[in-house]
Amino acid sequence: MRWENFRFALFEKAPEALLEHSMIVVITITIAILISVPLGVFLSRPKYKKFGLVTLNILNLLQAVPGIAVIALALPILGLGMKPAIVALLFQSLLPIVRNTIAGLLGVSSDVKEAASGMGMSQRRILWEVELPLAIPIILSGIRTATVYVVSIGTLASLIGAGGLGNLIMGGLSLFRPEYLLVGAGLGALMAIFLDRMINYLEYRITPPGMRVE
Amino acid sequence: MIQLEQITKQYPGQAMPAVDKLYLSIPKGEICVLVGPSGCGKSTILRMINRMIEPTSGVVKIDGQDVTTTNPDQLRMGIGYVIQQIGLLPHRTIAENIAIVPRLYKWPKEKIKQRVDELIVMMGLDLEKTRGKYPSQLSGGQMQRVGVARAMAVDPPIMLMDEPFGAVDPIARTHLQDELLRLQKEIKKTIVFVTHDINEAIKMGDRIAIFNAGQLVQFGTPEEILTNPINEFVEDFIGRDRVVKKLNLYLAEDAMQPVKCLLREDELQNVAQKMKDTGAEVAFLVNEAGKTCGQISAVDVKEFGMDIEGLRKRARRRSNAFVQTTTPFPDALSLLLEYDADYLGVLKGEELCGVLSFQGIRKHVYRKEGE
Amino acid sequence: MTLTDFVSFLVKNTKTIMEYSENHFTLVLLAVGISLLIWVPVGLLLTKSDKWAARVLALANTIFCIPSLSMFAILVTIPMFGLGRKSALLALVLYAMMPLIRSVYDGVKNVDRNVIEAARGMGMSTKRILVEILVPLGMPIIFAGFRITVVMTTGIAAIATYIGERNLGRFIQEGLVRSNTPMMVTGALIISVIAIGLDTILGMIEKRIVPKGLRVSR
Numbered sequence: 001m002r003w004e005n006f007r008f009a010l011f012e013k014a015p016e017a018l019l020e021h022s023m024i025v026v027i028t029i030t031i032a033i034l035i036s037v038p039l040g041v042f043l044s045r046p047k048y049k050k051f052g053l054v055t056l057n058i059l060n061l062l063q064a065v066p067g068i069a070v071i072a073l074a075l076p077i078l079g080l081g082m083k084p085a086i087v088a089l090l091f092q093s094l095l096p097i098v099r100n101t102i103a104g105l106l107g108v109s110s111d112v113k114e115a116a117s118g119m120g121m122s123q124r125r126i127l128w129e130v131e132l133p134l135a136i137p138i139i140l141s142g143i144r145t146a147t148v149y150v151v152s153i154g155t156l157a158s159l160i161g162a163g164g165l166g167n168l169i170m171g172g173l174s175l176f177r178p179e180y181l182l183v184g185a186g187l188g189a190l191m192a193i194f195l196d197r198m199i200n201y202l203e204y205r206i207t208p209p210g211m212r213v214e
Numbered sequence: 215m216i217q218l219e220q221i222t223k224q225y226p227g228q229a230m231p232a233v234d235k236l237y238l239s240i241p242k243g244e245i246c247v248l249v250g251p252s253g254c255g256k257s258t259i260l261r262m263i264n265r266m267i268e269p270t271s272g273v274v275k276i277d278g279q280d281v282t283t284t285n286p287d288q289l290r291m292g293i294g295y296v297i298q299q300i301g302l303l304p305h306r307t308i309a310e311n312i313a314i315v316p317r318l319y320k321w322p323k324e325k326i327k328q329r330v331d332e333l334i335v336m337m338g339l340d341l342e343k344t345r346g347k348y349p350s351q352l353s354g355g356q357m358q359r360v361g362v363a364r365a366m367a368v369d370p371p372i373m374l375m376d377e378p379f380g381a382v383d384p385i386a387r388t389h390l391q392d393e394l395l396r397l398q399k400e401i402k403k404t405i406v407f408v409t410h411d412i413n414e415a416i417k418m419g420d421r422i423a424i425f426n427a428g429q430l431v432q433f434g435t436p437e438e439i440l441t442n443p444i445n446e447f448v449e450d451f452i453g454r455d456r457v458v459k460k461l462n463l464y465l466a467e468d469a470m471q472p473v474k475c476l477l478r479e480d481e482l483q484n485v486a487q488k489m490k491d492t493g494a495e496v497a498f499l500v501n502e503a504g505k506t507c508g509q510i511s512a513v514d515v516k517e518f519g520m521d522i523e524g525l526r527k528r529a530r531r532r533s534n535a536f537v538q539t540t541t542p543f544p545d546a547l548s549l550l551l552e553y554d555a556d557y558l559g560v561l562k563g564e565e566l567c568g569v570l571s572f573q574g575i576r577k578h579v580y581r582k583e584g585e
Numbered sequence: 586m587t588l589t590d591f592v593s594f595l596v597k598n599t600k601t602i603m604e605y606s607e608n609h610f611t612l613v614l615l616a617v618g619i620s621l622l623i624w625v626p627v628g629l630l631l632t633k634s635d636k637w638a639a640r641v642l643a644l645a646n647t648i649f650c651i652p653s654l655s656m657f658a659i660l661v662t663i664p665m666f667g668l669g670r671k672s673a674l675l676a677l678v679l680y681a682m683m684p685l686i687r688s689v690y691d692g693v694k695n696v697d698r699n700v701i702e703a704a705r706g707m708g709m710s711t712k713r714i715l716v717e718i719l720v721p722l723g724m725p726i727i728f729a730g731f732r733i734t735v736v737m738t739t740g741i742a743a744i745a746t747y748i749g750e751r752n753l754g755r756f757i758q759e760g761l762v763r764s765n766t767p768m769m770v771t772g773a774l775i776i777s778v779i780a781i782g783l784d785t786i787l788g789m790i791e792k793r794i795v796p797k798g799l800r801v802s803r
Contacts (some may be wrong), residue, residue, distance in 0.1 A: 013602040064784035066740025067653075069773040072757045076766050077801070117607060152652035159761050169658045185655035192650040266706060291708030301703025305721050305796030317708050348798035364707075374706075 005179035006100075013168055014183055020082070021191065022162035024154045028086050031148050033094040037139065040101025041127065052102060059095040067092065067153035074129030075160050086160035089153060093146035100142025137207045144199040151192040155184075165191075216240040216372065216404065218265060219274035223258055223428075232258050234428040236272070241421065242371075245398060245405040248577045249415040250425035251451070256408045259425075260374050263406065264293045276372065293364030294373035294403075298380045302349040302359050302364070308334070309345045312364045318356070319368060333363040338393060355386035360492055369401075391417060413453055416440070416459060424448055437463055441583055458544075460579060466546050468540035469578035470560045470568030476500060477510075482529075484520050486515050496557040496569060499529050506559055506566050513556075536561050539568070543575055553568045594771045602753075602775070609752035609776075612742050616674055617735055620681035625727075628689025629715070638690060640684075649683035653741045656680070657748045680741060681734045688730020688767050692723030704737070711737040719794050732787040739780050753779075 043052035070088045108131045116126045116187030158166025168184025171177065217240070223233040233255045240246045248256040261267045263274055265286045281289055302311050309330050316326045334341050337359040349357055351478045358379060365373055379387045387479060398405065409415055415422050416436045423433045432444040440460040443449040450585065452459065474494035478483055489497055489512060499508040508529030518524040535553040537546050539562050546558055550572055560568035595602065633640040653676065659674035696719055704714050720727075743754030756772020759765065 015739065061781055061784070062778045064736050064740075065777045066743050066780055068740070068743050068754060068757055069777045069780075072769050072773040073777075075761070076770055148650050152650075152654075155652045155654040165652075166654060169654050170747075172658060173661075181658040182660050185652075185658035189651040189654040189659070190653075192652055193647055196646070196650045264706060266702075287710045289708070290706055295703065295706030296708065297699060297703055299699035301697070301699035301701075303700055303704070303718060303798075304697070305798040307798070314704075314709070318708060318713075350798060361703075373698045 002179065005177055006183065009168060009172075009177070009180045009183040013171075014165075017163065017165045017168050017184065018187060018191075020167075021151070021154055021165045021188070024082060024086060024089070024157060024162060025147065025191075025195075028089045028093060028150050028154075031086070032097055032146055032150075033091055033143060035090075036094050036097035036142075039070060040098045040139075041105065041132075044102045044105040050087070050206050056099060056102070059098060060212055062091060063095045065092070067149075068075070068156055071153065071156045071160055080161035082157075082162040083103050085154070085157035085160055086129065089150050089157070092153065093150055096142040096143075096145040096149070097139065100138050100145075101135065104138030104142075105131050107138065108134045137203050140199060140203045140206065144196060144203070147195050147199060148192050151195060152190065155188050215242045215277060216406065217273075217275040217278075218259065218262070219273045219275065221262060221274065222267045223255070223257070223262065224270045230428060231270070232428050233262075236428075236430055236435065238408060238423060238430060240404065241401045242404050244420035245407055245418055247407045247409060247415040247419035248425060249409055249412060249419075249422060250431075251563075252410060253427075254425040255428040256410075257376055257424050258407055259311065260376055260408050261370075264290050264295060264374055266290075269406055277537070291315055291368070291448075292370050292372075294370045296365045296373065296375040296378040298377040300361040300381070302357060302360060303577050304349050307346050307348060308352070311349070311360060314364065315367045329367060333366060334360075336366075336397070337363045339363075346547050354382045355390065358382055358386070358390055359393075362390075366401075368390065371404060373403050373405045375405060377434065378407075379414070380409070395397050396419070406506070407585075415458070416462060424451060426451075437523045439580065449537035457579060457583070460582070461547070464543045464575075464582075465580060466537045466541045466543070466558070466570050467568070469543075469574040470539070470570045471574060473498060473559075473566055473569055476566075478502075479507075479526070482525055485510055485525065489515065495571075498559050498566060498569075500566075505564065506533075506536060506561070509535060509555070509557060509559060511556055535559065536566075538562070543579075546570055547572075547575065590767050591771055591774070594767045605751060605753045605755055608750065609742055609754075612670070612673060612677070612745070612750065612752060613735070613738050616677035616681065616738050616742070617640070620673065620678045620685055620734060620738075621731075622683055623678065624685035625689050628686040629693065631686065632693045633689050642687060642690070645683040645686050648679050653680070653744050654747065657745060661748050670750065672748055673745040676745070677738050677741060681738060684730045684733045684737065684738050688733075689723070692726030693719045695726060696722045722799075725791070725795050725799075728787075728791050732784065732791055734778055734782075735787060736784045739776070739783060743776050757767050 039055075042048060043055055051088055070092055071085065074084040074088035112130060114135070116130050117123075121129070154162075154164055155166040155169060158164050158170055163171055165184045166187045167190070168180050172180030172182075172184060218236050221233055221236040221238075224231040236259065238259075248259060249255050258267060262269050263276075265274075265281055268282075282514070296504070302308075303314075309327075312330045312333055313326050316329060321329075324429050330345070331341055339356060339359055344352075344356070344360075349360070352360065358381070358527050362375075362378065365375075379390045382390065391414065407415075407418055409418075419436055421433065421435055422439055424431045424439065426447055432439055432448050437460070439448065440452065440456050440463070443452055443456065449456070474492040475489055475497040477488060477497050477499050479499060481488070481524040482499075485497055489495075496505055496509055496511045499510065501507045508526075509532045510525060510529045514525060516529050518528065532553050532555055534555075535549060535555050536559040537549060539560055541560075549558055556572055558570045559566050560570050627641070631641055656676045656679065657672060660666045660676055661668055663672075666672040666675065700718060700722070701714060704718055709717070742750070742752060743757065746752060746754035746758045753772060753776045756768050756775070760767075760769025760772055
C-alpha cells in the first residue's frame with residue numbers, strides 16, 4: 001500500500017464520490033419519508049385496515065429481495081444513472097418507514113385518543129397534535145433503518161452508473177488498489193454509522209423524558 | 215416447624231436493612247400470616263424460607279435442619295410455593311402444569327395422572343373441562359386454584375403463599391379463602407401466608423406476625439392481637455374498629471344461652487304465664503311440625519297484653535330471626551338489627567338449641583377484652 | 586426481455602446455475618450455522634448482565650451499519666483474509682451478530698418473570714428452566730431473528746461475488762460487466778425468488794412455532 005494512492009483516493013476521488021453518495025441518500029430518504037409517512041398514516045386509519053394489511057404483506061415480501069438484485073433489476077427497466085438507482089433504493093426503503101409509522105400510530109394508547117376526543121379535539125387535530133408526536137420516536141427508528149440500508153446498498157449503485165462511494169470500492173477491487181478500498185469502504189462505513197448514531201440521538205432527544213425506555 | 219433465627223437482609227446501597235434481626239418460630243400445622251404495609255419485608259422473609267433470597271446473616275431452620283444444608287432446587291421441590299401472579303407455564307396444559315414437581319421427582323406416569331386429577335377435583339374445578347386447557351383459557355379465579363393445586367402436587371408439608379389471592383376480584387377471593395380454610399382442616403399443613411390486608415390475616419391466620427420496616431412488631435393469635443395491640447402502629451394498622459373486627463372470631467354458640475320457653479301456636483294466650491313460670495325473657499313459637507316459626511319477647515307481651523292476634527303477628531314477623539350455631543357474631547348482629555329484635559334463636563341444623571341475645575354478645579366480647 | 590428469453594437462458598445454463606446455486610447455499614449454510622453456534626450462546630449469556638448486553642448490542646449495531654460491500658472490501662485488504670471464502674464467511678457471520686443476539690436476548694428477556702419465579706420456586710434447576718421454559722417461550726422471537734438472518738445472509742452472499750465467490754451473484758456481476766441483460770436479469774430474478782421463497786417458508790414455520798398455549802385464548 002502506498003501513501004500516494006491513499007492521498008489520491010482520499011482527496012481527489014473521495015469528495016466527489018461522497019457527494020454523490022450523500023445525494024443518493026438524501027434524495028432517496030426524503031422521497032421515502034414523503035411517501036411512506038402519509039401512506040402509513042392512511043393505512044393506520046381504522047377504515048383502511050384491510051388495505052393496510054395487504055400493503056404490509058406486499059412490502060414485507062419485497063423486503064426479502066436482496067439489495068443487489070434490486071439494483072440490477074433497475075437497469076433494464078430504468079436505465080443507467082442516479083435516478084434509476086434512487087428509484088430502486090426507494091422500493092426497499094419504504095417498508096421500514098411505513099411499518100414503523102403504522103406501528104407507532106397504532107401504538108398510541110387509545111385512552112389518550114379517547115380523552116383528546118372527549119375534550120373536543122377533531123380527528124385531524126388528534127392526528128397532528130397527539131398521535132404523530134407520540135409516534136415520532138418509532139417513525140424515526142424506521143427512518144434510521146431505511147437510511148442505513150440506503151447508504152449500504154447505495155454502494156452497489158455505482159454498478160449502474162449512479163456514482164457514489166461504490167466507485168471507489170469497485171475501482172479498488174478491479175485495480176488491486178487496497179488504498180481505494182479502504183477509503184471507499186471506510187467512508188461508507190463511517191457514513192452509515194454516523195447517520196445511524198445521529199438519528200438515534202435524535203430519537204432520544206425527541207422522546208419526552210417520561211416516555212424514554214431505558 | 216420453621217425457625218428464623220436472627221435473620222437479617224441488607225441490600226447494598228440501602229440505609230436500613232430490609233429485614234432486621236428477625237427471630238420467629240412458626241408452629242407446625244398452622245397457618246401463620248405475615249402481614250404489614252408495603253415494603254415491610256414480609257415477602258422478603260417468605261422468600262428466605264425457600265432460599266429464593268439468601269439472608270445476609272442468620273439461619274433458617276426447617277424441622278431443626280439448616281436450609282442451607284440442602285441443595286436449593288431440592289429444598290424447593292419439597293415446599294409448595296404460590297405467588298400472586300401465579301406464574302403458570304403458558305405453553306403447558308393445566309394437567310402438565312400441576313405435574314411439574316411430580317415429574318421432577320420422577321413419579322410413574324399413572325401416579326402422576328391420578329394425583330393431578332385428584333387435585334383438580336379437590337380445588338373445585340371441573341376435571342374434564344380443565345385438564346387439557348391452557349392457562350390463557352381460564353379465568354383469574356380458576357388459575358389461582360390451579361396455582362394452589364400445583365403447589366400441593368407432591369403434598370409438601372410446608373406451603374409458602376405470597377399474596378396468593380391478591381390478583382382476583384373480591385368475590386373470588388372470598389371463595390378461595392374459604393376453600394383454603396376448608397382444605398386446611400383436612401390436610402393440616404404448615405402454611406406461611408403473606409398479605410397486606412389485615413382482614414385477610416385475621417380470617418386466615420391461626421397466628422399473625424405483624425411487620426413494619428423490617429421489624430417484627432407483634433406475633434400472636436388474631437384474638438391476642440385484636441385484644442391487646444402492642445403499640446400505636448399495630449392499633450392503627452388493625453384499624454379503629456378493632457373490636458368490631460374481633461366479632462368475626464366468635465360464633466353464635468360461643469354466647470348462647472339455653473332455651474327456657476317454648477310455645478306452641480295454640481298456647482299463645484298463656485304466653486305471659488309461661489314466661490313468668492320459666493323465668494324466660496323470650497319465648498319461641500313452634501308450629502305443628504315442631505319447627506320454629508317466631509319469637510316473642512317480654513316487651514312484646516307487655517305491649518300486646520291480651521291481643522293474641524297482635525302477638526301472633528309480631529311473632530311471625532320474627533319467623534326468620536334465627537341463626538346457626540356456626541354463625542359468626544357480625545351476621546348475628548345484622549339479623550338482630552334487621553328484625554329489630556333483642557334475641558335470636560340458635561339452631562343446629564333444624565333443631566332449636568339456644569338463645570343468642572345482644573346483651574350476650576356484648577358481654578362475651580367485653581369479657582374477652584379483659585383477658 | 587421476454588419470458589422465452591428468460592426460460593431459454595435457464596435451460597441453456599442449467600449446469601452453471603446448479604454450480605452457482607450449490608456454492609451459494611453452502612456459503613449461506615456455513616455462515617448461518619457458524620453464526621448460530623456463536624451468537625445464540627452469546628445472546629443467552631447476555632441475558633444475565635444488562636451492562637454487557639448494552640455494550641455488545643451497541644457493537645453489533647455498529648457492525649450491522651457497515652455497508653456489505655465496504656465490509657467485504659475492508660476484509661480483503663487484511664493479509665490474513667484477502668479474496669475468497671474466508672472473508673465472505675467472516676463478513677456474513679459478523680452481520681448475523683445483530684439479528685441473532687438481539688432476538689435471542691429479547692426473546693428470553695420477554696418471558697414473563699412470574700413464570701420464571703414460580704418455576705424456580707418449585708425447584709426447577711436453571712438448566713431445566715432454560716430448556717423447558719425460556720427457549721420454548723422465547724422461540725417466536727428467536728425464530729423471527731433466525732428468519733431475518735437467513736434471508737439477509739442469502740442476499741449479502743450474492744454480493745460476495747465481488748470478492749471472488751462463484752455464486753448466484755455472479756450472473757448479476759457478469760451480466761453488468763458484459764452488458765448481457767438476460768443474464769443479469771435472470772440472475773437477479775433467481776436470487777429474488779429464492780430470497781422471497783425462503784422468507785415465505787420460514788414465515789409459515791414461524792407462525793407454527795408459537796407454542797399452542799400462547800395461541801389459544803378464551
